Amino acid sequence: MSLRYGLLDLLAGEPMSGYDLARYFTLSMGNVWPAQHSQIYPELAKLASEGLITQTGEGPRGRKVYQTTPAGVEAIRAWLRASERDYSVRYEALLRVFCLWVLPTDEALAYLQRDRAEYERHLDQLEKALANHDWAASPASRASRLAIEFGRRFYKMHIEWVDWAAEQIAAGTLKPGGPLPPVTAVG
Amino acid sequence: MSLRYGLLDLLAGEPMSGYDLARYFTLSMGNVWPAQHSQIYPELAKLASEGLITQTGEGPRGRKVYQTTPAGVEAIRAWLRASERDYSVRYEALLRVFCLWVLPTDEALAYLQRDRAEYERHLDQLEKALANHDWAASPASRASRLAIEFGRRFYKMHIEWVDWAAEQIAAGTLKPGGPLPPVTAVG
DNA sequence: GTTTGACATGTAATTCTTGACACGTCAAGC
DNA sequence: GCTTGACGTGTCAAGAATTACATGTCAAAC
Structure with missing residues (x-):
């Protein structure tokens, strides 16, 4: 049920196509809630059929631009207010750390160094996103900014x-x- | 595919029943890879049928104690060495932060304060786990210790x-x- | 004796997620 | 003209995960 609210939120901030969402998601929400386009497109159809988003435009190559309706924004509010919060984290990279003792010491160290490089990469990517995007543009952008900051601290701590x-x-x-x-x- | 390696790892460290696993999982690996007993029991049966674990004992109330076989340990090693690492994080609590701008300021603040209490709770729980468990007992325990430390830093950073x-x-x-x-x- | 609660193991239906497949458009470079 | 690569939308099958259902044991308190 989380994906739909992520989509509603992004489409409440600014009108976008499924293609845009798939890319934009990866850069922001994708860091805490991964989603493939194969999941996004059906969900958009469902949201549209429920009147929580509407198609407000189209473009070349069958591009469809959606936007969240007032009912859709209300659905986000209801979700934040009423539904039980799920604090669970799913993070395979860390699960693997529990297993490192089965490897020889030098291999375990090499393992972690490869991980480290990955976390540096994630951190760089977030710093770039912070630098390149206009995070003042709207309340939605500034909320994203707060979440991105979490990612930044997360990867710093991780390293x-x-x-x-x-x-x-x-x-x-x-x-x-x-x-x-x-x-x-x-x- | 991650759950099975988590189980193999725990059962390589010390013999346990599915019931024990479900509880112990919650305290350690459950922080990064949640699993219900309804998922654990079938997986144990599968692992046993593949010879990666064996039942080494039984107890009252139909209790079955399993242990990882040498082939099972080798399976963990192969997983760590050969399979592609998945660095994706799934964390609904943070996804919700992206949506906070749809709430009035005071409600958004109250929202975060409730989250904060939850993170304090998680931190306390991890500190208690660090204090109460014997983390020197085995290489497996000491690997867990490293992962738990991650959780500790995670929640401190979170707060x-x-x-x-x-x-x-x-x-x-x-x-x-x-x-x-x-x-x-x-x- | 019986009730309560922790112990203990499982199954089934539904939902969520992934990965592969499938199709078609448009612009730019060759 | 053709090829390449990004754009763009979708479906389908298989696997993973959650929720609810289902059953039974044992010990301790009443």
Whole structure:
């Protein structure tokens, strides 16, 4: 049920096509709620049939531009207000960390370094998005800005954590009789 | 495909029943990969039929204790080494932040404060887990320790971010003509 | 004795998500 | 004229995940 509200939100901010949504989603909401176009198009059709969005224009190559209706905005409000909040996180990259002890120490370290490069990439991408996009354009943009900031802090923290974890592993934490990682002060 | 490796990993660390797994999962891996017992039991049956785990004991009330076989451990290694890494994050709580601009400022602030309490709760729970569990017991435990530390930093960062976002919203960021959140130095 | 609550394992229907397939348009470069 | 690549919309089958259903055991409190 989350995807639909993401779409409603983006289309309330500015009119867009499914194609645009698929791309824009990847850059903003896609960081916390991935969605493929194969999921987006059917959902748009459904939202339109429920009157929560309307097609307000068309373009070349069958392009269809949608926009959220007042009823659609009200649906977002109802969702925020009434539905139970789901705080669960799904993050495979971290699940894999639980398993690292089955690898030799050097391989585990190499594993984390590859992850680290990925987090640097994500961070760069967010910094670029912060620099290139006009985040003052509208209330919707400024809300996105807040969420993007979360991503920025997330990846910064992530990189720091990788370095810390690598230290621990290098010290032999994952091998029998190795030292226990200390409870360090953070923040 | 991730769940099975989570189960293999836990059962490689120590023998457990499906019931134990469901509870233990919630406390550790569940923070990054939620799973219900209705998904765990069928997966255990499948893993057993593939020879990646074996039932090594039983207890009262039909309790079945499983353990990962050497082939199962090898399957974890193959997964870590060969399969494509998935860095995607699914986190509804953050998706909702993108939508906050449709609420009045005071309601958006109240919304975030309720979230904040939840993150405090998560942080407390992780700190308790760190204090109460013996994380030196085995290489598997010490790997978990590293992942739990990630969660700890995650929720600390999360709370700091909420406070920052609340400041921005209080300053009127989400309303037409409001100020743009600044790019602040972090870390 | 019986009730309550934690222990314990499963199945079934529905919904969500992914990945592959499928089709067609338009502009630019060769 | 043709090819390439981005644009653009969609469907379908398979797999993953959630929710509700379903059943039964055991110990302790009443």
